[in-house]
Amino acid sequence: MRLDGVRLLLIGAVLAATAGCATSEEWTTWRSHTSHFASGPHMGFSVRNREGTAPRVSRQDITMARNENWWGKPITVSQEQILER
Amino acid sequence: MSGRSVRLAAALAVAGLLASGVALGLAHAAAPDDRILPAEKHTSDKGRALARKYQRALAELNAEVYHCMPWLDVRHEGIGFYKPRHLQGDVRYLSLNVEVDQQPSAEFSALPVHDRASRMFSRYVPALLRRMTREAGLMGEPLLEGFTVILSWLKQEPRPNERPVLDTIAVFLPRPQVADFLAGRATAARLAETAHVIAWDGETKLGEFRVRGWEDNFVATYRIANYQPASEVTCR
Numbered sequence: 001m002r003l004d005g006v007r008l009l010l011i012g013a014v015l016a017a018t019a020g021c022a023t024s025e026e027w028t029t030w031r032s033h034t035s036h037f038a039s040g041p042h043m044g045f046s047v048r049n050r051e052g053t054a055p056r057v058s059r060q061d062i063t064m065a066r067n068e069n070w071w072g073k074p075i076t077v078s079q080e081q082i083l084e085r
Numbered sequence: 086m087s088g089r090s091v092r093l094a095a096a097l098a099v100a101g102l103l104a105s106g107v108a109l110g111l112a113h114a115a116a117p118d119d120r121i122l123p124a125e126k127h128t129s130d131k132g133r134a135l136a137r138k139y140q141r142a143l144a145e146l147n148a149e150v151y152h153c154m155p156w157l158d159v160r161h162e163g164i165g166f167y168k169p170r171h172l173q174g175d176v177r178y179l180s181l182n183v184e185v186d187q188q189p190s191a192e193f194s195a196l197p198v199h200d201r202a203s204r205m206f207s208r209y210v211p212a213l214l215r216r217m218t219r220e221a222g223l224m225g226e227p228l229l230e231g232f233t234v235i236l237s238w239l240k241q242e243p244r245p246n247e248r249p250v251l252d253t254i255a256v257f258l259p260r261p262q263v264a265d266f267l268a269g270r271a272t273a274a275r276l277a278e279t280a281h282v283i284a285w286d287g288e289t290k291l292g293e294f295r296v297r298g299w300e301d302n303f304v305a306t307y308r309i310a311n312y313q314p315a316s317e318v319t320c321r
Binding site for chain 1: 122126127128132151152155156158160162163165167168169170180182186233235237239243247248249250251253255283285287288290309310311312313314315
């Protein structure tokens with residue numbers, strides 16, 4: 001009985017950590033309202049967003065979206081060519 | 086597994102979940118500190134003195150851009166009291182080097198480079214200068230000669246298997262010109278006229294050229310849909 005209670009606690013903790021994942025509709029909404037960013041889902045975004053609420057986008061979401069979607073190392077001037085320390 | 090061991094495992098699991106949540110929250114709130122050139126990496130006493138004196142102001146600038154203008158990415162060590170290469174002597178400008186994360190429209194990419202540069206100057210340079218000078222002491226700082234804003238942006242969307250190419254402008258402004266602009270004695274158009282601007286197409290230097298400037302309220306009005314800064318951050 002005691003073991004069952006502990007199992008229940010563990011299952012509850014896991015459910016609490018994974019609950020409220022963003023729906024595909026929320027992702028579509030976010031994608032369609034930003035001209036700058038798009039991203040696949042990740043845990044930080046999923047944990048905060050629940051069914052029926054507007055998705056919340058954090059600074060970390062934006063950084064991750066940018067990293068996921070970037071085309072690769074850009075051709076650009078280095079800062080050292082412009083400035084000296 | 087004994088009842089005691091199970092209880093211990095359960096306690097550790099819950100503590101781990103809570104700890105990871107706390108760590109995640111802290112990671113969200115902090116701006117990356119590698120964006121500021123450390124004081125000891127400045128190569129003159131003057132640069133190091135400025136960096137130490139205004140350490141807090143630089144951290145606040147870094148945090149404000151990170152949280153409140155999240156479509157801008159400050160380059161590694163992109164904030165510091167650097168010496169512009171084209172100037173003689175140990176001339177120190179407060180510098181901010183950012184990449185603008187935007188998907189260029191076909192219309193924007195088709196503009197001549199001077200027009201692209203003028204649009205980006207008007208959109209960002211006045212707004213960033215206001216943020217760079219929030220620390221009132223900077224405008225009266227005798228060791229500080231001016232301000233540099235470096236902007237890079239995607240020239241056009243790359244084709245498959247093509248590396249992206251960035252346009253870059255480096256804008257250099259002596260302190261008196263910035264003071265006139267901040268005090269309302271000079272317009273954005275005048276600021277552009279007095280700026281020393283050098284441009285690059287990817288790695289190719291295009292040289293010095295003039296840009297036009299005008300009032301642009303994009304930074305004041307643009308919001309990323311559903312974006313919420315960290316709760317302890319106040320954006321002005």
